[in-house]
Amino acid sequence: MTQGNFSGWADGAAWQWLASIYGANFANEAVRYLLAASLLWLIVHVLLKKRLAHRLIAQWPSARDVRREMSYSFLSLLVFAAVGMMTVMMVIKGHWVVYRNPTERGVAWLVASLPLMLIWHDFYFYWTHRLMHSRWLFRHVHGLHHRSRHPSPWAAYAFHPLEALVNALMMPLALCAVPLPGIVLFVVGIHQIVRNAHGHLAVETMPRGFARHWLGGRFTTTTHHHMHHETAKGNYGLWFTWWDRIGGTEQADYLARFDAATPAWPSGTSANKLSIVEQ
Template sequence: MPDISPTCPFAFALQAWPAIWLGDLLRYLVPASFAALLIAGLPLAWRRRRQVRARGPLPGQRWREFGYSMVTVLIFSANGALIGAGAKAGVLRLYIDFARHGWPYAVASLAVLVVAHDAWFYWTHRLLHQRWLFRWTHHTHHRSLAPTPWAAYSFAPAEAVVQAVFLSAMLLVLPLHPAVILAFLTHMIVRNVLGHAGLELMPRTWLGGWWGRWLTTTLHHDMHHAFGRCNYGLYFTWWDRLCRTEHPAYRERLRQVVERMGGASASKEVPRGA
């Protein structure tokens, strides 16, 4: 029989898992619910100006997205419990004393996490689009041709595992504080919800400026759902631009959305060569 004393990493994981599961659940529910309610409550004319797709969600789609997201929450929370066990066993580099590295390191480690996760997502995303993997991994997510905020975690179990192990892998080499991990995971779900919102919620000046040039927009990911093999990026557009996987019509489509949002004068805000 395994040791299940309080000092055993396995026992620690079992004890910590319910709280971790609740945290992962709320981190999904709060932004997804907020976005869904916000979109439903916005004036119809405002929504039409910011709409990025012609079709709407299919009947029952939101419940399917929610159901798969619950499985993802379960997998993410199990990974979180294993991270706690790995840290207790001294395998993963989780530190509790914030003063050990200080604020500059915390900010820098968060930036490293975001940039590294964007690269991880881009390349694993392209891998999951390979025919021999797509059917039993990424196809679940792409059943939502017109995704809603509830699709943010709508993954097949295999894809959820691929995304979950990123944080564990980073903790093998990069010391991280729980507050940094929380900030990273919150950023991840908020950007995921925005990407599946179906309309641009960011300010027009952002979309026509630095956000539209370097960060992915709702339109960017919506075109991935519509066309498939393009626009693989999660947070930034640079991998798609470098590897020439950005949809050729994306920049012009973004220009049109910005124009609808702010009038003809906005047409100069998204340069054609951006």
């Protein structure tokens, strides 16, 4: 059976082929998630835990939270793999275009498509996220992600399956509109899991003054998203702060909390923080 020919359904070859695409997508997503979350966890929550205690935003995540975050992230990976499989099928059938040669559609599009994808993803997430905070959706869907008031990097994909589906549609929706170089899809994928896991780190790693800097202040930080988990109100943005600023949803004490999480000099203890939950 050729890739574009589905005459093998009866003898099972097509199903096997489909299963192999699903499996490859699942493995790809799972490896990225495991690598990003485990490396951040190992470096910040294990190796540098004492050295970075003064940068703890509020509390260390509990072991119970971490177990739940891992379980739901695994479920989300199953959903992402299904969307990935559907995307591959659409590309193979010629409905959507993902091309191998990065400059096939011009250098200008190669250079522009990456920032455009990040801006699109941020826009899509901010507005769907606000929708997720509507009463019914929060109670039945998005509230699950908010069960972690003090999340860990493992919370990166800790969504209800319906929310995982909504989040995963970002890429297919982009491909409905424009052809994309494969390398841009790859970079967008790496960027999203690294920054997603980093946003749930519970420890602020950016330099002091970053959130008040004219350029740095345009990017979300771990403190930004951690505050969203604490109150489930405000700070809905993903990669950039501008939608929260335009929409008037940035938490009033965001900059003060960022300053508090990035003291000029370590106090030596984390006693000034809220009570700390040890693992």
